[in-house]
Amino acid sequence: xxxxxxxxxxxxxxxxxxxxxxxxxxxxxxxxxxxxxxxxxxxxxxxxxxxxxxxxxxxxxxxxxxxxxxxxxxxxxxxxxxxxxxxxxxxxxxxxxxxxxxxxxxxxxxxxxxxxxxxxxxxxxxxxxxxxxxxxxxxxxxxxxxxxxxxxxxxxxxxxxxxxxxxxxxxxxxxxxxxxxxxxxxxxxxxxxxxxxxxxxxxxxxxxxxxxxxxxxxxxxxxxxxxxxxxxxxxxxxxxxxxxxxxxxxxxxxxxxxxxxxxxxxxxxxxxxxxxxxxxxxxxxxxxxxxxxxxxxxxxxxxxxxxxxxxxxxxxxxxxxxxxxxxxxxxxxxxxxxxxxxxxxxxxxxxxxxxxx
Numbered sequence: 001x002x003x004x005x006x007x008x009x010x011x012x013x014x015x016x017x018x019x020x021x022x023x024x025x026x027x028x029x030x031x032x033x034x035x036x037x038x039x040x041x042x043x044x045x046x047x048x049x050x051x052x053x054x055x056x057x058x059x060x061x062x063x064x065x066x067x068x069x070x071x072x073x074x075x076x077x078x079x080x081x082x083x084x085x086x087x088x089x090x091x092x093x094x095x096x097x098x099x100x101x102x103x104x105x106x107x108x109x110x111x112x113x114x115x116x117x118x119x120x121x122x123x124x125x126x127x128x129x130x131x132x133x134x135x136x137x138x139x140x141x142x143x144x145x146x147x148x149x150x151x152x153x154x155x156x157x158x159x160x161x162x163x164x165x166x167x168x169x170x171x172x173x174x175x176x177x178x179x180x181x182x183x184x185x186x187x188x189x190x191x192x193x194x195x196x197x198x199x200x201x202x203x204x205x206x207x208x209x210x211x212x213x214x215x216x217x218x219x220x221x222x223x224x225x226x227x228x229x230x231x232x233x234x235x236x237x238x239x240x241x242x243x244x245x246x247x248x249x250x251x252x253x254x255x256x257x258x259x260x261x262x263x264x265x266x267x268x269x270x271x272x273x274x275x276x277x278x279x280x281x282x283x284x285x286x287x288x289x290x291x292x293x294x295x296x297x298x299x300x301x302x303x304x305x306x307x308x309x310x311x312x313x314x315x316x317x318x319x320x321x322x323x324x325x326x327x328x329x330x331x332x333x334x335x336x337x338x339x340x341x342x343x344x345x346x347x348x349x350x351x352x353x354x355x356x357x
Contacts, residue, residue, distance in 0.1 A: 009324040011279070016318040018056040024307040026052055043074035057318055059126070060329045067130075068123035110140030121174060127333050132175040143169045163263065164190040171271045185270035193262045197255050204251050250292060257288040268321060279322045290316055 030045035047070045054064040091098045114135050121133035143165050150158045164187040171183035261282045268280035294309035323329075 009277075009326050010328070012060045012323045012325060012329060014318040014321045014323070015058040016056055016315045017058065018053065018311050018314060020308040020311045023052060023311055027307040039077075040074065043077060044070040046070070046073055053314060054124070059323060062127050065125040066123060067125060068119070072119075106145060110137055110144045113144055114140050117170070117173075126176070129177045129333065132177070133173055134175070135169070135173040139169065139173075160190040160194040161187050163194070167263075167267050171267065176273070179273050182272055183267075183270055184272070185266055189266050189270070190263070193259060193266070196262075197259050200251075200255050200258075204248070204255075253292055253295070254284075254288050257291050258284050261287045264317070275327055276323055276325045279324055281320045282317065283320075286316065 026048055030041070030048060033041040034045050047066065047068055050066040050068070054066040057064050087101050091101065114133075114137070117135075118133045121131040124131045143162075147158065147162045147165055151162050164185065167190075168183050168185070171181050174181045261284045265280045265282055268278040271278050290312055294305075294312060297305040298309055
């Protein structure tokens with residue numbers, strides 16, 4: 001269903017105020033305490049991370065909130081560890097039971113995903129109104145069991161369709177208070193993204209097949225010599241060895257960045273409510289530079305620049321995201337608060353366990 005927007009809707013940009021130095025202190029404490037407590041503190045670490053990014057994300061003068069209880073997250077992780085321990089012990093003593101566990105996991109996967117999405121949505125709020133996520137097992141099973149089987153049967157050709165249905169599932173089952181989100185993208189939008197990426201991969205393979213022999217003409221003759229007669233390493237052979245890192249690796253990052261960026265833009269530009277529509281204007285070139293430089297910085301710093309990298313990407317993504325609204329946001333929020341009260345539903349009620357998905 002297409003929406004009819006006001007010819008000149010109000011555009012509200014998202015803003016991000018996070019700082020690398022501030023987040024580094026949170027991150028390093030989280031890492032140290034998670035190690036010292038053998039992972040137990042990771043539940044509190046997750047909440048501290050999310051609260052920092054939520055509280056530094058601003059829309060129309062207000063910031064977002066993350067309200068989850070770390071104990072609930074810890075319960076979910078302990079439950080997951082317990083189930084894995086039961087699986088390991090049972091399979092050790094009764095090997096024939098492994099297919100039963102695999103089938104049980106596949107059958108329970110849609111429920112696990114639904115539960116995780118519901119937990120995270122209902123613990124996220126803006127101006128005292130919580131987000132929501134509502135789905136049913138049958139719909140989730142189609143997306144997370146049926147379509148992946150189709151992807152396998154088609155040798156991957158149906159993967160763009162899965163990418164579409166997965167995002168459609170998330171957006172169409174999400175809501176803000178009592179207002180649900182809609183998604184008007186189609187599978188063709190995702191197929192176009194992956195066709196372009198696949199074409200770029202083919203072009204890369206063709207260039208390597210043509211250019212590489214020209215760069216190292218002696219490589220073929222060297223393969224025909226006995227091992228003891230191998231010539232010393234020439235500059236051309238050294239170039240051939242470095243080529244994957246100098247050319248192929250960055251190109252693969254570029255293709256992956258294109259898929260990620262185009263997908264984000266497609267999802268946000270096709271997500272809307274009755275009075276609002278999102279707008280995302282991420283640029284592939286800028287995203288590629290951020291990802292590539294982040295990778296190099298993290299590698300050279302032995303991981304210490306991870307907080308700086310996360311802040312960079314969050315700032316760029318949010319500062320290129322906006323909300324177009326037909327009416328004043330204050331009026332829309334006030335109306336939503338009244339509708340939440342009128343439903344008589346306890347929107348603050350959430351699952352008491354997060355499974356960490």
